[in-house]
Amino acid sequence: MTQKNRLSWMIGGPQGSGINASAEVFAKACSRAGLHVFANIEYHSNIMGKHSFYRVRVSEEPIRSHQDSADILVALDQETLAGDGDHRRWATHYGHLVDVAQGGGVVYDSEIAFDPKLSGRDDLRFYPVPFLEIIAAALGEVGKGDQARRYEIMKNTVGLGASLALCDYPFDLVAQVILDGFKGKRAEVGQLNVRAAKLAFDHVRTHFGEDFPYTLKPHGRPKARLLAKGYEVHAIAKLRAGCAFQTYYPISPATDESVFLEQNQRDFNLLVVQCEDEIASINMAVGAAHMGVRASTATSGPGFALMVEGIGLAAITEAPGPVLVMYQRGGPSTGLPTRQEQADLQFVLHPAHGDFPHVVVAPGDHHECFEDTFSAFNWAERFQLPVIVLSDKMLASSLATIDELKLLDGTIDRGERYGENGTHEYLRYALTPDGISARSRPGLRGGQFWATSDEHDPDGHITEGVEMRTTMMRKRMGKLDSVAEYIPSARKLALHGPEGADLTVVGWGSTKGAILDALAVLEEDGASVNFLQIRLMRPFPAREVSEILGRAKRTVAIEENYGGQLAQLIQEHTGARIDERILKYDGRPFSEDEVVTSLRRVLAGEKALAVMTHVR
Amino acid sequence: MSVDVKRTVKDFKSDLPNDWCPGCGDFGILSSIQMAFASLKLDPDRIAVFSGVGCSGKTPHYLKTYGFHTLHGRVLPVATGARLVNSGVTVLAVGGDGDGYGIGAGYFVNSGRRNVDFAYIVFNNSVYGLTKGQASPTLAKGKKTKSMPEQSIQDGINPIAMAIASGYTFIARGYALDPKHLSMLIARAIEHRGSALLDVLQTCPTYNDLYTKEWYDGAGLPEKRSRLYKMEDTGFDGVVKDPTDHEENIAKKAAAVVKSYETDPIPIGVYYQIALPTYEDMLVQRIPALAERPLVEQDLFQRDVTPLLEAMR
Secondary structure, three states: OOOOEEEEEEEEOOOOOOHHHHHHHHHHHHHHOOOOOOOOOOOOOOOOOOOOEEEEEEOOOOOOOOOOOOEEEEOOOOHHHHHHOOOOOOOOOOOOOOEEEEEEEEEEEOOOOOHHOOOOOOOOOEEEEHHHHHHHHHOOOOHHHHHHHHHHHHHHHHHHHHHHHHHOOHHHHHHHHHHHOOOHHHHHHHHHHHHHHHHHHHHHHOOOOOOOOOOOOOOOOOOOEEEEEEHHHHHHHHHHHEEEEEEEEEOOOOOHHHHHHHHHHHHOEEEEEEOOHHHHHHHHHHHHHHHEEEEEEEEEEEHHHHHHHHHHHHOOOOOOEEEEEHHHHHOOOOOEEEOOOOOOOHHHHHHOOOOOEEEEOOOOHHHHHHHHHHHHHHHHHOOOOEEEEEEHHHHOOOEEEEEEHHHHHHHHOOOEOOOOOOOOOOOOOOOOOOOOEEEOOOOOOOOOOEEEOOEHHHHHHHHOHHHHHHHHHHHHHHHHHHHHHHHHHHHHHEEOOOOOOOEEHHHHOOOHHHHHHHHHHHHOOOOOOEEEEEEEHHHHHOOHHHHHHHHHOEEEEEEEOOOHHHHHHHHHHOOOOOEEEOOOOOOOOOOHHHHHHHHHHHHHOOOOOOOOOOOO | OOOOOOOOOHHEOOOOOOOOOOOHHHHHHHHHHHHHHOOOOOOHHHEEEEOOOOOOOHHHHHOOOOOEEEEOOOOOHHHHHHHHHHOOOEEEEEEHHHHHHHOOOOHHHHHHOOOOOOEEEEEEEOOOOOHHHHHHHOOOOOOOOOOOOOOOOOOOOOOHHHHHOOOOOOEEEEEEHHHHHHHHHHHHHHHHHOEEEEEEOOOOOOOOOOOHHHHHHHHOOOOOOOOEEHHHHHHHOOEOOOOOOOOHHHHHHHHHHHHHHHOOEEEEEEEOOOOEEEEEEEEHHHHHHHHHOHHOOOOOOOOOOOHHHOOOO
16 A cells, blocks of 8 residues: 555557557646646557557656556556467566556456466456446447447547546546547547546446555646657757748658647648658758748657668757657667657767758756757757757657746747848858857848858858868867857756765756656665766767766766767766666666666665666 | 849859859850849749759859759749649759759650649750760660760750640740840749740750750851751741630640751741730639638638537537
């Protein structure tokens, strides 16, 4: 029995069975009731049939990651309980019973051939529920009782309704979220789902008594929060920043952002173009930026691999953008299309041939996704270079509660622009002390210029002269110093936790949530651990990182890649070697528990390694 | 966009010294572009010329307009992105045949699907000039220029037929050394609303000793005649009169494709033209505000995203 007002809930089923719908309904019902929510999905690169599962973690306290153990598991199919070892030569997973917390509850469809006695978990409470019978009963109320098979998709709602009984959560809060999801002509379907969920809720109450393992209560004083996925936050930041033009080529897990913007383009006058490939995407965005609007694109590793020449083009022509949100997934090549990895840091830092300036920033949570994407447009225009916001699958698809006011921050900085009233000759690439020349755009009176992918003179015509080549290289590369001066230290990195800790964790990107949550657990252990989060990757805050690492007693990098790409980057820029590395490249994000267990080993003086709970 | 002022070719000449080979066919195309701009009385501040990479890629530098010398094969995506955010500017794209039909073939085809309003001039000389004369995608099988170590063992593509299949709404072919005719075609391509392909047969005196001025003039033929003829002189009319008439459209497309396979003499002039809604027209249906002013002139900053946030509650 948990003492605190918190719960980890999990639903598993085949793709296409709607587990995301019920998980997101539950998440929203909790968010509306003032609870903090962190929810994330694991799914195959597949449309129908393969196993997927969704975790929803809820708490009265702030939470930023998922846990390995679920208090309640809802299983829509056999595979969720037992894994796929029975029909695959090499099992993908072994089922989620192992993930259920001591004494936890398992709701499953009683049609599944499953014997709890053989589960090996006599500590769990099992709740077989006749999903289809309940759907038939709900349909029966509107005279469609014989059509249950056609409404099998409602099983996820039945599972949700049944599980609510186990944690005693107010049913009405959930019912309202379901109804809100079915507007207009579909309102009837919403009613049907509420009926099915309620019947399931009542079924559990009636058949399994009143002794339930958990109690989850709405917050006493609900605070209005938003529940958003990372890709939505990236998209909203683009809208707030005044992005006019977004290009994309479909690719997981980046597509969602572009489709979200496309769905809203009419209301916000944001033009979204679906391109023939990523080479077209980046080059259209460069063309739009050249024409003077805030332009952006979004992609993942395989797409970015095609885009690289466009990054070089934007850099040498000093285009004011584009902003590129790069959603990492498991690589190399097609790799793990729908899974998590942080293995593209070194790639986005070195995307194209030659030396050129660009900015790379890696947000660590939803709020930072907003800040960094919003600022990226300011940096792109002010310093006239491409900016990469390095996100990932974990951030893109996880749902988190965020303080809405923080989403509205931000001022617009368009940098120095050519004014049509100029009296002397305009030179697009005029040499200036800080390397920044006022930018014009086609269509302006007297602002004519040439842009070229070749090396060029201040007027933009091609040159191969040694003097001008050297000067122009210094002009462009020197902008990175200006960027470094301009971006406040707090946006470059953060030291979380106590100064002078015994152990300093070094990390970046979406592992922030799991690391912070783990630090809180370790603090209860009495351990002294802090966390250096590096956010600005280029220009790299070498001085600040050196200072912090210089004071650190012992360091350990936590990253989701094979070699420790941030640790390598730190060593490259500061000479400091990170003592230990906890590395994971299984395509899954670190859970709080994995970070806790892995760090406990390091604290105990054992060899650092990522302790992965799913590996047996 | 045209203003009631006198424009001359000089208004469109930049003062940059030209570094093309002496006698290059590109000179004929460059002056034809300048003549077309002057004849249309375009405002140089409201023209944006985009180019790919190669000898032809330098064209914008010789024009006194806004110029963007982009990447090899990517001129159309860059020009498309630029055009879509600023429909107040005339967009001209130029590039070589290797650039457009080889490395840029995917963009050539997909641009035809969109019908964005730009004119695209391909300098077609059957060789890669700036890398010293390798076979380009338009060189036919069995041909060998003096710059090639071996004859080509792959066939050339037919850009006119490819443009028809891709959906270009204006398709023409000109000859670099006939500036009067060529400038007329360029002006028509610019005036056309939609994607216009103008394939220009261009001589490369340095590397292509097959398709020289003399060859086009008829050298080696038993009778005295040119290897080119103007389709309009024979009464050919590729313009679709009624764009809603499917049968007429198909017939005109088929006639253009048939014409495009004539090799001796080679037809020049307008193969096909149809007035269809442009991509920009279609965008106005999605984003009505585009009818009022182009994106580049809209204030889109600090948008009110309240409705989106409400949905997240």
